[in-house]
Amino acid sequence: MIRIEIGETPLDRSALDELGSLGGGAVASFTGIAREDDGISAIELEHYPAMTQASLASLANEAQERWPLLGLVILHRVGRIPVGEAIVVIGTASARRGTALEACAFLIDRLKTDAPFWKKEYRADGSAVWVEAKASDEEQATRWRQ
Amino acid sequence: MRIVYFASVRENIGIDAEDRDLPEEIASISDLLDWLAKQSEQYAAAFTDRSRLRFAIDHNMVTDEALLSGATEIAVFPPVTGG
Numbered sequence: 253m254i255r256i257e258i259g260e261t262p263l264d265r266s267a268l269d270e271l272g273s274l275g276g277g278a279v280a281s282f283t284g285i286a287r288e289d290d291g292i293s294a295i296e297l298e299h300y301p302a303m304t305q306a307s308l309a310s311l312a313n314e315a316q317e318r319w320p321l322l323g324l325v326i327l328h329r330v331g332r333i334p335v336g337e338a339i340v341v342i343g344t345a346s347a348r349r350g351t352a353l354e355a356c357a358f359l360i361d362r363l364k365t366d367a368p369f370w371k372k373e374y375r376a377d378g379s380a381v382w383v384e385a386k387a388s389d390e391e392q393a394t395r396w397r398q
Numbered sequence: 399m400r401i402v403y404f405a406s407v408r409e410n411i412g413i414d415a416e417d418r419d420l421p422e423e424i425a426s427i428s429d430l431l432d433w434l435a436k437q438s439e440q441y442a443a444a445f446t447d448r449s450r451l452r453f454a455i456d457h458n459m460v461t462d463e464a465l466l467s468g469a470t471e472i473a474v475f476p477p478v479t480g481g
Contacts, residue, residue, distance in 0.1 A: 298405050300402070300457075300473060306457055339480075339481065360481055364478070367478060368404070368478055369478055369479065369480025369481070370404060370405035370478060371480065382406045382476065382479075384477075385476070385478065
């Protein structure tokens with residue numbers, strides 16, 4: 253089971269429950285949430301619609317080639333997202349925890365550097381700034397390229 | 399050839415997409431940026447710091463050395479920040 257979804261509505265976390273019913277012994281998940289810091293009131297996610305689905309599918313395929321997964325889920329929200337709500341949910345199911353945890357870390361680390369999404373932060377005073385990419389994200393993704 | 403822009407690059411240039419007939423000597427992404435930068439100050443400013451730009455040809459990420467031959471859609475955008 254592979255489920256990849258990009259949409260403007262709140263993410264459907266029931267997809268993680270489905271991973272638990274695939275007969276494996278482990279489900280690992282990561283949820284990224286719009287943080288309420290620096291007076292941020294909302295964030296907006298822009299993406300490259302013609303490329304996004306294919307780039308996530310390519311990461312999913314790579315994860316399946318590297319680890320024996322029973323299923324995986326990648327859900328990513330776009331558009332305006334209020335603070336406190338989920339931006340991304342990733343889930344992996346496998347026979348054992350090590351595989352599920354590693355594949356989940358791989359998917360979020362590589363999504364951060366390979367998938368065409370861009371965040372803009374809106375502040376309470378009405379100003380808005382594009383989020384800068386972090387060097388630490390590139391380093392974390394690089395460890396999976398070895 | 400279609401050229402699309404995203405996020406801060408889109409805002410700096412002021413449009414999200416355009417269709418261009420490229421001169422034959424434009425072989426790579428880098429050549430394309432040089433050529434566009436000569437056309438207006440907005441392009442020149444948006445493309446000044448190339449280390450802060452990323453590119454895709456027909457939906458695959460590439461470097462600025464990638465060749466445009468056979469390409470349908472070129473994308474120019476800042477480093478991605480999803481997740």
